[in-house]
Structure formats: C-alpha cells, structure tokens
Amino acid sequence: MSDALDLHLTDAQRALYADTLRLATSGLAPVAASGEPGRVNRPLVRALAEHGLLTRLFTSATAIELCLIREALARGCTEAETAFALQGLGAHPILQSGSEALRSRWIPRVADGSVIAAFALSEPEAGSDPAALTLSAQPTGDGDGWLLSGEKLWISNAPDADLYTVFARTDPGAAGARGLTAFAVPGDSPGLGGEPRRMLAPHAIGSLTFDRVRVGRDQVLGEPGAGFRVAMRTLDLFRPSVGAFAIGMARRALELATGHALRRRTFGRPLRDHQAVAHRLAQLRAETEAARLMVHRAAIAHDAGAGDPSVAAMSKLLATEVAQAAVDAAVQFHGAIALERGHPLEHLYREVRAPRIYEGASEIQREIVARAMFRAAEDDLSEVTS
Numbered sequence: 001m002s003d004a005l006d007l008h009l010t011d012a013q014r015a016l017y018a019d020t021l022r023l024a025t026s027g028l029a030p031v032a033a034s035g036e037p038g039r040v041n042r043p044l045v046r047a048l049a050e051h052g053l054l055t056r057l058f059t060s061a062t063a064i065e066l067c068l069i070r071e072a073l074a075r076g077c078t079e080a081e082t083a084f085a086l087q088g089l090g091a092h093p094i095l096q097s098g099s100e101a102l103r104s105r106w107i108p109r110v111a112d113g114s115v116i117a118a119f120a121l122s123e124p125e126a127g128s129d130p131a132a133l134t135l136s137a138q139p140t141g142d143g144d145g146w147l148l149s150g151e152k153l154w155i156s157n158a159p160d161a162d163l164y165t166v167f168a169r170t171d172p173g174a175a176g177a178r179g180l181t182a183f184a185v186p187g188d189s190p191g192l193g194g195e196p197r198r199m200l201a202p203h204a205i206g207s208l209t210f211d212r213v214r215v216g217r218d219q220v221l222g223e224p225g226a227g228f229r230v231a232m233r234t235l236d237l238f239r240p241s242v243g244a245f246a247i248g249m250a251r252r253a254l255e256l257a258t259g260h261a262l263r264r265r266t267f268g269r270p271l272r273d274h275q276a277v278a279h280r281l282a283q284l285r286a287e288t289e290a291a292r293l294m295v296h297r298a299a300i301a302h303d304a305g306a307g308d309p310s311v312a313a314m315s316k317l318l319a320t321e322v323a324q325a326a327v328d329a330a331v332q333f334h335g336a337i338a339l340e341r342g343h344p345l346e347h348l349y350r351e352v353r354a355p356r357i358y359e360g361a362s363e364i365q366r367e368i369v370a371r372a373m374f375r376a377a378e379d380d381l382s383e384v385t386s
C-alpha cells in the first residue's frame, strides 16, 4: 500500500502495524488453524499474550493503536483478531470501572491469556436496543448483593469464557438505560449455564442462562444504576476498531482479487485486462482506503478527547459496508474456486457479514448520523431566523 495513506501515523504506529501483520500471518495463523470452529481457541489467546498484544490492550492501547492492531490481525488471521478484540471488550469494563480488587484479580490473567473474557449485553429481546434488557438483579435478603435471573444471547466466547461482564437490571422501576448495573461474573458461578450456537461467523458464540446467580457489591463495575454508561464507554473505545477489523478483511480480499486477476486468463487475456474487473477493483480500493482514513480520524478524535458519535458511526458504517462489497467482489472475480470450503475467501465471506449487525447495525449507525445531521441543520436554521 502507498505510504501516502499512512502519513498521519507515527513511525512507531507504522511499525506496530507491520510487526502485527507479520505475526498474524506467520505466528498466529497456524495456531488458529488448529482450533475447533465455534469454540474458544485457548492456545491462540495465549499466543496473543506471549507476543505482548494483550498486555498492550490493558496498558497503553489507544483507539488508533487498537485500529492498527485489529486491521493487521484481520488481514493476516481473522481468528486472532477476534480473540484479541473479545479479550478487550470483555475485560475493558473492569479496567475502566472496576475496583482495585477486581482489576488486580482479573486484568493480569486476561492479559496473560489464562482467563477468557466476554461482554454479555445482548438478550433475546434486546439487541439493537440494549436499554430494553431484562436480565433481572434482585437484591438478596442480606442486602449484600443481588441474584441474577434471565438469559443472554449471541455472546461471543460463551459459554467457554472464564469471566463475563454482565449487564443486568437492578432497578425494575427505572425505565430504559437507567437502572442497569454492570457486574464482573466468573464463568464458574453457581447457577450460570450456557450453550454454544452454530453461526456463519466461525468464532465461539453462545447463550447464557442465569438461575439466581449470586453477585456481591464487590462485583459491581462503576456504580449501581450506571451500567449503561459502562457499556457505552467500552463500545465507544472499540467502535472505530470494528471498522478497522472490516478494513483488514477488505484489504486482504482486494489483495487476493488483484493477485488472481493478474494470473487468471479468460478469453485469451488476464482478468486484469477486462475493464469491468479492473475498474470494480479500483473503485473498491479507493472506497476501502477512504473508509480506513475515516476509521483513523474517528479513533484519533476519540484519543484526543474529541470523540464524535456521528463520526464514529460513519466510520463503522462505511468500513463494514465496503468490506462486505470488497469480499463479495473478490469472490465474484475468483469464480467457483472462492466458494470451496477452506478457501481464504470462503472464510472471509463468512467473517465479513456479522460486523454490519453487531455493535450497532448499519441502520443504527445511519440513524446516529441522520440525527446529528438534522440537529445541526435545525441549529443553523434557528441561528438564521433568530
């Protein structure tokens, strides 16, 4: 890729990207390949730890560094990318809002790969609208904690994880986002069960059932009733890097497609000489790089304390949508071979779909952008008329 597209990055950030990409393709991909589809690959998480990536996640990682690491991992090994992101998503609420005791109990073990973390927000009736969640937290008689009852669904790393950040309703009287509390819940808590679900995306994902799972005050992240804010702070940090994950896949797909278009001949000439192929790939290259720059701007703004939800929304929207288009075109220009089980594009085709749904579906991102756009237009109008 052209250096011109990386001029906004420091030398250290460029080196981080290049080193992570090398590690993903040479060191991590073989470990990923030996995992069982749909279940947590513990050796892969330990390998991420041994190479220092997980420690970085919990010590110094800024949103832009998260983007560079996630893009490079995705380009070289999507399973490693997902394992990395989930350790962060699952344990960041503890780092950010947990007590000193919780942080020292969990963070070193998540960072050394001995504990697998998960972020449990979604429920059967609360996905895009997490404020509608109903997992109930009933105060215990002794006033020292709560009993969690209900279900979580589509939780990555469930049911294999050792630690769940769980969002529950401690105040049934408070509507919507108010009345939610975040808890750190060990995976072996009595009453906590779960089942794996088989999904198009190859990583571990499942349901969780809570049958009067006891949690103490010392397991609360932040304040009781402030759980929604804990969830949003974590998602705000990670949102641009979901886009980066998608961009890594888009770049990989375009590399595969351009390589194939050089080699494959039809009608007596290489595919690259068919303008329909070359121009489609050129268009997708341009859109991928534009989306990547938008992702980086969103991350840099977040790191500067100037994060703007509508910029983050635009970046996730554009990156995940262009990645879908790039992978689809790469499949198209490969023909049948790309659909064979085990082909890298068959794998990317399954991986690329979910990010348009999770952490805010594309329609939700458009809604955030539209609201900000019309709010600004109304403000402009009222300035003109006042």
Ligand SMILES: Cc1cc2nc3c(=O)[nH]c(=O)nc-3n(C[C@H](O)[C@H](O)[C@H](O)COP(=O)(O)OP(=O)(O)OC[C@H]3O[C@@H](n4cnc5c(N)ncnc54)[C@H](O)[C@@H]3O)c2cc1C
Binding pocket: 118, 119, 120, 121, 122, 124, 126, 127, 128, 129, 153, 154, 155, 156, 157, 199, 201, 205, 354, 357, 358, 359, 360, 361, 362, 363, 364, 367
């Ligand atoms: C691979 C994968 C991994 C996941 N991992 C996790 C995890 O680790 N932890 C976790 O908590 N959750 C996780 N999820 C769940 C994910 O966050 C939800 O799937 C997502 O929030 C959407 O919720 P839903 O599936 O219930 O769809 P719904 O909320 O039912 O929405 C369905 C569709 O309706 C449309 N829609 C909804 N609301 C609106 C609106 N206001 N305006 C316009 N259109 C709308 C969108 O097209 C949306 O895709 C994961 C999901 C997937 C697919």
